[in-house]
Amino acid sequence: MPHKPEKSAYQGRPLPRPHEDLEDQGLAFDVGTLLQRRQLLKAFGVGGLTLALAACGAASEAGGGEIPDETAGPYPGDGSNGPDVLEQSGIVRSDIRSSFGESSGTAEGIPMTLELRITDLANGGAPFAGVAVYVWHCTREGLYSMYSEGVEDQNYLRGVQIADADGVVRFSSIFPACYSGRWPHIHFEVYPDEASITDSANAIATSQVALPEEACKAVYATAGYETSVRNLAQVTLASDSVFGDDGGASQLGKVTGSVEQGYSVSLTAGVDTRTEPGGGMGGPAGGDAPGAGMGGPGGAGGPGGEPPAGGAPGGSAPAGGPPAAP
Numbered sequence: 064m065p066h067k068p069e070k071s072a073y074q075g076r077p078l079p080r081p082h083e084d085l086e087d088q089g090l091a092f093d094v095g096t097l098l099q100r101r102q103l104l105k106a107f108g109v110g111g112l113t114l115a116l117a118a119c120g121a122a123s124e125a126g127g128g129e130i131p132d133e134t135a136g137p138y139p140g141d142g143s144n145g146p147d148v149l150e151q152s153g154i155v156r157s158d159i160r161s162s163f164g165e166s167s168g169t170a171e172g173i174p175m176t177l178e179l180r181i182t183d184l185a186n187g188g189a190p191f192a193g194v195a196v197y198v199w200h201c202t203r204e205g206l207y208s209m210y211s212e213g214v215e216d217q218n219y220l221r222g223v224q225i226a227d228a229d230g231v232v233r234f235s236s237i238f239p240a241c242y243s244g245r246w247p248h249i250h251f252e253v254y255p256d257e258a259s260i261t262d263s264a265n266a267i268a269t270s271q272v273a274l275p276e277e278a279c280k281a282v283y284a285t286a287g288y289e290t291s292v293r294n295l296a297q298v299t300l301a302s303d304s305v306f307g308d309d310g311g312a313s314q315l316g317k318v319t320g321s322v323e324q325g326y327s328v329s330l331t332a333g334v335d336t337r338t339e340p341g342g343g344m345g346g347p348a349g350g351d352a353p354g355a356g357m358g359g360p361g362g363a364g365g366p367g368g369e370p371p372a373g374g375a376p377g378g379s380a381p382a383g384g385p386p387a388a389p
Contacts (some may be wrong), residue, residue: 075204086255090328129184130270131313132341133305135250138207140199140221141263148221149197149260157200158235162208166238170219172203172237173282174325175315177272181230181253184335190230191334194267195254197223198234205242205294225257228250238282238326239274240290246311247274253334268334273300273311278318278326297342 119164135141140148148154153163161169177198183191198223201207208217224232241247249272252263259265276295283291300310320326 201240205240
């Protein structure tokens with residue numbers, strides 16, 4: 064066996080086994096090393112436990128803290144500004160691609176599965192089992208069911224799921240469009256339980272999921288999403304009216320999959336019932352939208368005021384009215 068060079072000390076401390084590697088110096092030496100490192104951490108005002116927690120936090124996915132409260136926009140369908148899908152029998156469902164009840168029709172697009180994990184921050188971040196999560200988003204053309212011209216009689220791309228023991232809800236849907244003025248996104252509201260969804264004022268959290276740029280570009284290169292290519296090129300997460308304050312750091316979904324196989328989007332959303340909800344309250348269903356010439360979901364209309372009317376995103380929009388991000 065080759066002779067190991069002798070080392071008599073480590074950081075000023077004598078080695079009890081100078082012919083052995085550092086990790087083979089024995090328990091007493093290891094304990095001394097640990098205590099020395101703890102003293103160094105204390106000098107910087109950092110405890111060993113704090114350092115460990117910081118390391119764990121750095122490795123966790125977006126959504127480890129409280130999810131930011133965001134506007135429900137002018138197309139919530141929760142009764143806050145007129146249309147109310149949450150009072151309709153059948154709204155609790157996992158597959159939201161088709162309309163239900165007296166409505167019929169199916170939203171076309173690249174398949175997408177959405178998984179939200181809701182945590183209870185008032186209970187140490189435990190899974191928030193039993194909460195009801197209402198999800199809605201636009202079509203691949205940028206239209207919102209129940210509001211946009213031509214789909215007022217539809218209620219697809221809207222649904223509720225009850226969180227399981229792990230605080231998880233899952234929805235089968237399609238990848239939404241990018242319409243002018245907004246980064247691609249998915250809306251959701253969290254309610255204490257299924258019985259409370261009939262009154263939007265009961266929501267304990269209202270927020271949005273931001274979709275990653277790489278997946279958006281791949282989807283928007285496919286048929287049916289043509290206008291989204293131009294709209295995505297005109298907005299960034301930093302310039303978006305909702306995600307711009309932090310670039311969507313805590314709301315950016317994790318995406319896996321492909322155009323051929325469909326995509327899976329996941330996000331952990333922390334909800335703190337000790338804080339007053341600041342989002343929700345969809346904007347008025349009437350009134351003109353700002354940004355003439357920009358268009359919004361479905362042409363006329365934009366991030367606020369009047370529901371979208373007619374064609375694809377990017378049409379002309381009337382001027383006026385106060386903005387309200389959809």
